[in-house]
Amino acid sequence: MFDFDEIVERRGTHSAKWDEMEASFGVSTDDGLPMWVADMDFKAPQAVNQVLIEAAENGVNGYYGDDSRYKASVVNWMSKRHDWQVSPDWVITCAGLVQGTALCVQAYTEPGDGVILFTPVYHAFSKVIKANQRVVVESPLVQNQGRYEMDLDALETSLNGKEKLVVMCSPHNPGGRVWTKEEIQDLANFCARHNLVLVVDEIHHDLVFPPNKHTVATLAAPEHEQNMVILAATTKTFNIASALTGAAIIPNPELRDKFKYVLNAAGIGPNRMGMLMATAAYEQGEAWLEALVEYLDENRRIFDEGINSIKRLKSMPLEATYLSWVDFSETGLSPKEVIEKVQSEAKIAANHGSTFGLGGEMFLRFNLATPRSRVIEAIARLQHVFASE
16 A cells, blocks of 8 residues: 555655765765655655645645644544643644754743753754753663663752753664653652753654554653653654644643743744644545554564674664664774764665764664665665675
């Protein structure tokens, strides 16, 4: 029903992933493989594209109004897919979750305050924290049998009282961890003890591989729901990053009002096309998503098997997302030498691990949301260039 093997030409389409690859990594689009930016090389569900066609045929592209249907689609999706009962009043639209994170930083902290990140973690977090003149407080994740875990005891000993906010990625990007209910409970308890607002970016919560199961943070620790902001979106789930539409879901009216204040102060309103796309995706995209997760799971299996067959390379077990986190620390090469081999010899553009913060220096992140033929080609190239390591 859905052809994820189709090669869709993205070069020359203003695609950041493809058209900026050479400038960013020195990898030519002629024969390079872009495995960096976290969008997919798959067409969105037909219902999403159809709503754009209908809007274009109408021909009038005015301001978006009446978001009741959009909010209803969010509420219904969260109930059906995540067993989470959301009130429409909790849903605030923002222009994507990076902006949503920035607005949380502005709403709940002051310049000079500390914002805690569990690193390595999605690189945009530290950028918006620093840009808002707050202090990034890195709490390095520890590996236990190849899986990341939070070290809250070590974090507790390092606090200086200036920390006001925790930003968490759930599921984790780039490690692909699906945090357990108990882990989220422990973190929520920690935040409550230290009077920290917990912001949870759940943008990958629909892209979870069986038998793993994602737990919405407020459901893991309902007694602390009033201290949380959940960020969610259709954009990763349905490959519609250009929609620039996300949702800050905030049960606490005080936190909600603070978020709305900075949103309004910035003069931000909804993107009409994005709202139409998101609504169509949530209302009609479920079958497409089910097929996608099955396809990505097989891509993950093939990539992990291929990486782990290469001596001294190790792929962290991927429980969710389509972003593989590969450890090159046993190669004996420096990060610069690893990057040179991957980019210049294998001709693959992958995200540099150092950009994700402490602990990421010897890793690269590979995007597996591409036709399987490219995943297989990437493995062949990596096996070739690291054969002698």
